[in-house]
Amino acid sequence: MGALTVGQGMTLMEKLGILADAAKYDVACTSSGVDRRGNGHSSGNCVACGICHSFSADGRCISLLKILLTNECIYDCKYCINRCSNDVPRAAFTPDEICTLTMEFYRRNYIEGLFLSSGIVQSPTFTMELICRTLWLLRSRYRFNGYIHVKAIPGADPELIRQTGFLADRMSVNLELPTAEGLKSLAPNKHRRNILTPMRQIQNGIHANRNELALYRSAPRFVSGGQSTQMIIGATGESDYQILEVAQSLYRKFELKRVFYSAFVRVNEDRALPALPGGPPLLREHRLYQADWLLRFYGFQAEELLSESRPFFNVLLDPKEDWAVRHLEFFPVEINRASYEQLLRVPGVGVKSAKRIVAARRNGNLNFEQLKKLGVVMKRALYFITCGGRMMYRTKLEEDYIVRNLTCERNRIQFGSEGMTYRQMSLFDDGRFQRQVTPQEKLQVAVGQI
Amino acid sequence: MTVYQCEDSMESVFTAVYRAYEEKRPPEEVSLSMTDEPMLFAEFIPVEPDRERTRKVVSTLWRNFGEDDYLKICMALAAPDPEKGQAVYRTIVHGLRDKCRQGHLFDDLKDDYVRKTFELARGVLREYDHQRGFLRFKEVELIQDCRNVAEDPGGELWGEFSLCADAGASREAGARSVLYARIGPKNHLLTFLMPHFADRFPGENFIIYDESRKIIGIHPAEGREEEKGETSGTGKGEGIRKEQCERKGGSFRGSSGDAAGEQKPMTWYLASCGDGFTALDGLRSSGRELAYQELFTYFCLKIAIRERRNLELQRNMLPLRFREYMTEFQKNMKQ
Ligand code: SF4
Numbered sequence: 186m187g188a189l190t191v192g193q194g195m196t197l198m199e200k201l202g203i204l205a206d207a208a209k210y211d212v213a214c215t216s217s218g219v220d221r222r223g224n225g226h227s228s229g230n231c232v233a234c235g236i237c238h239s240f241s242a243d244g245r246c247i248s249l250l251k252i253l254l255t256n257e258c259i260y261d262c263k264y265c266i267n268r269c270s271n272d273v274p275r276a277a278f279t280p281d282e283i284c285t286l287t288m289e290f291y292r293r294n295y296i297e298g299l300f301l302s303s304g305i306v307q308s309p310t311f312t313m314e315l316i317c318r319t320l321w322l323l324r325s326r327y328r329f330n331g332y333i334h335v336k337a338i339p340g341a342d343p344e345l346i347r348q349t350g351f352l353a354d355r356m357s358v359n360l361e362l363p364t365a366e367g368l369k370s371l372a373p374n375k376h377r378r379n380i381l382t383p384m385r386q387i388q389n390g391i392h393a394n395r396n397e398l399a400l401y402r403s404a405p406r407f408v409s410g411g412q413s414t415q416m417i418i419g420a421t422g423e424s425d426y427q428i429l430e431v432a433q434s435l436y437r438k439f440e441l442k443r444v445f446y447s448a449f450v451r452v453n454e455d456r457a458l459p460a461l462p463g464g465p466p467l468l469r470e471h472r473l474y475q476a477d478w479l480l481r482f483y484g485f486q487a488e489e490l491l492s493e494s495r496p497f498f499n500v501l502l503d504p505k506e507d508w509a510v511r512h513l514e515f516f517p518v519e520i521n522r523a524s525y526e527q528l529l530r531v532p533g534v535g536v537k538s539a540k541r542i543v544a545a546r547r548n549g550n551l552n553f554e555q556l557k558k559l560g561v562v563m564k565r566a567l568y569f570i571t572c573g574g575r576m577m578y579r580t581k582l583e584e585d586y587i588v589r590n591l592t593c594e595r596n597r598i599q600f601g602s603e604g605m606t607y608r609q610m611s612l613f614d615d616g617r618f619q620r621q622v623t624p625q626e627k628l629q630v631a632v633g634q635i
Numbered sequence: 636m637t638v639y640q641c642e643d644s645m646e647s648v649f650t651a652v653y654r655a656y657e658e659k660r661p662p663e664e665v666s667l668s669m670t671d672e673p674m675l676f677a678e679f680i681p682v683e684p685d686r687e688r689t690r691k692v693v694s695t696l697w698r699n700f701g702e703d704d705y706l707k708i709c710m711a712l713a714a715p716d717p718e719k720g721q722a723v724y725r726t727i728v729h730g731l732r733d734k735c736r737q738g739h740l741f742d743d744l745k746d747d748y749v750r751k752t753f754e755l756a757r758g759v760l761r762e763y764d765h766q767r768g769f770l771r772f773k774e775v776e777l778i779q780d781c782r783n784v785a786e787d788p789g790g791e792l793w794g795e796f797s798l799c800a801d802a803g804a805s806r807e808a809g810a811r812s813v814l815y816a817r818i819g820p821k822n823h824l825l826t827f828l829m830p831h832f833a834d835r836f837p838g839e840n841f842i843i844y845d846e847s848r849k850i851i852g853i854h855p856a857e858g859r860e861e862e863k864g865e866t867s868g869t870g871k872g873e874g875i876r877k878e879q880c881e882r883k884g885g886s887f888r889g890s891s892g893d894a895a896g897e898q899k900p901m902t903w904y905l906a907s908c909g910d911g912f913t914a915l916d917g918l919r920s921s922g923r924e925l926a927y928q929e930l931f932t933y934f935c936l937k938i939a940i941r942e943r944r945n946l947e948l949q950r951n952m953l954p955l956r957f958r959e960y961m962t963e964f965q966k967n968m969k970q
Binding site for chain 1 (some may be wrong): 742746750768771772774832927929939941944946951
């Protein structure tokens with residue numbers, strides 16, 4: 186089998202620069218649910234909740250050595266910096282270089298593991314084989330026992346995908362664009378069916394492996410961290426509703442662990458791509474992540490959050506607040522009696538605080554003061570709850586009134602001196618996904634671009 | 636009122652808890668103090684940490700409340716809070732009295748003591764999560780003259796590694812070197828960080844130095860069982876005092892190993908360093924160390940998306956106080 190010849194004579198530093206730069210748009214995270222203790226001799230273990238090792242200047246977590254094997258590519262996806270029609274410096278790692286970098290970064294605790302993707306060289310099968318060989322080397326020669334996330338290349342020989350699956354913790358096939366039409370317009374070499382085939386194969390592989398593991402505990406593990414995928418948001422014309430529906434069916438039909446949303450960044454000059462004067466649609470991406478959480482952990486369905494007639498998320502309210510103010514018949518919820526599922530639907534109550542409420546009220550009724558201490562965000566929850574039959578303040582259960590208060594509270598407290606930024610309230614307990622709405626976004630909102 | 640006066644250690648608090656039960660004192664009339672603040676009309680009992688009593692308390696907690704809640708108690712005791720002993724004591728009393736089942740010790744967050752312990756544990760866990768990722772090792776060279784000088788306080792420490800360095804010489808690269816990390820956490824995290832890294836890097840010699848507490852964690856590479864007997868005696872050096880020499884691997888985590896089942900227990904030590912402690916001064920990076928530091932710093936630069944630049948978000952996620960210890964934020968690195 187041939188080796189890659191591009192970029193020979195480059196230093197490791199130069200290669201890393203090019204191949205990390207080319208991989209940066211891929212999203213991955215290590216909280217995969219894989220918990221693997223060390224085996225007592227080789228390097229590595231995995232932690233179910235994932236570990237962030239650093240944060241880059243864009244505020245995104247750095248947890249994996251995220252690189253391409255090569256940025257050479259025979260395809261011509263319009264949104265991609267590596268497309269064959271672009272004149273950019275090309276490079277390729279040797280398998281040993283990747284292994285050494287991974288091991289040396291890992292033992293210095295820079296990273297949690299490796300994220301390996303690649304442009305398509307020669308053919309999908311050829312590329313997949315390179316990837317597979319690299320992983321094999323890393324696992325068996327270098328005895329790396331840490332986390333590996335790898336891309337499955339659509340169109341590659343299924344047997345290679347299978348073998349790779351036994352070496353990786355997570356695999357992902359990128360959906361790239363939410364709909365088949367979008368794909369056709371921006372990625373002429375890719376086809377929806379080709380993308381879904383390996384996704385299905387991996388899903389089936391995980392199922393078969395589960396049965397095997399039930400029989401033989403020591404059977405080799407296949408993609409134990411599940412599979413994920415990624416969609417580019419805002420490069421094509423899909424609505425939030427369409428995107429969320431796609432995500433929902435990926436979770437249901439393909440049992441994906443995660444769907445990642447990636448705000449479109451315009452790296453190429455191409456008439457087929459939208460011009461985004463305000464920069465990448467970050468707020469939209471943020472709203473999709475919030476809604477995604479609601480689907481996975483809060484028992485919501487896409488159709489409850491959006492519809493054909495309301496296909497876009499509210500800019501000022503998060504999806505849960507937005508749902509709540511449109512479903513006031515559901516409220517107020519009595520904290521001391523409501524079911525866990527009902528509690529989850531209250532704005533300001535997260536998964537953790539809902540669990541704490543259910544546990545704590547066994548020993549007697551809760552009051553507002555205690556609720557606050559359990560982690561409920563009272564200034565958002567207060568419109569929707571009662572404690573012992575009473576509301577915290579005299580408020581009106583009325584859509585306009587609540588919206589005005591939810592948003593004006595925010596404005597009063599959150600608007601900075603420039604008067605343009607406010608901190609976006611987060612749906613999540615840990616605040617990990619908080620981000621600000623930028624002036625550009627305010628502008629985008631104003632001109633209806635979001 | 637009886638006041639048990641504890642040192643700032645898990646052993647001490649657990650011993651006091653045991654004694655309060657042993658002496659059958661009503662919990663309302665007991666207080667665990669970690670300061671020497673005087674209290675009127677109280678009987679003061681200084682507590683000597685006792686291994687056997689501690690062991691009994693640990694096994695009771697583990698059996699009754701399960702591993703997770705036991706760990707939370709340990710975490711709470713790692714916080715720099717003088718009230719933690721009292722909070723933990725009353726949490727245990729509460730749990731035993733209410734016969735809390737495993738995993739339910741912290742259900743009753745309405746109770747002030749239970750919530751206090753819970754919040755302390757959560758704070759420690761948060762910093763632990765950060766530290767586990769943000770800690771940076773660098774590869775250092777063993778210092779020849781340092782480990783040969785008998786009077787040197789650090790002599791024993793380096794002796795430890797010189798053994799593994801020799802033993803490892805025939806093994807793969809990596810076993811020959813020592814990884815060194817310096818941290819400055821708010822909480823006493825070494826007892827949690829050591830098992831994590833010992834599990835992750837069984838074949839590495841590593842040292843983590845907590846400069847806020849002047850405590851050092853030492854993990855010699857596995858695979859040199861014979862030599863260990865000799866070096867694990869009580870420390871003689873003035874500056875360095877070995878605190879825990881026994882295997883700690885089992886005492887914080889369950890034996891819930893993976894499919895492989897039979898794992899070797901992990902070995903690591905904690906040692907507290909006195910004022911004269913200088914063994915870590917002037918550590919020299921290994922020859923290739925700088926190259927990897929530069930590679931990683933460059934990687935961090937390249938992986939950021941310019942169009943999404945958001946330094947405030949970065950600061951929220953990675954508080955500034957960690958950065959002085961992190962390779963990729965050092966000024967001399969080309970960022
Ligand atoms: S296949 Fe398309 S998206 Fe992937 S590297 Fe090639 S051009 Fe870029």
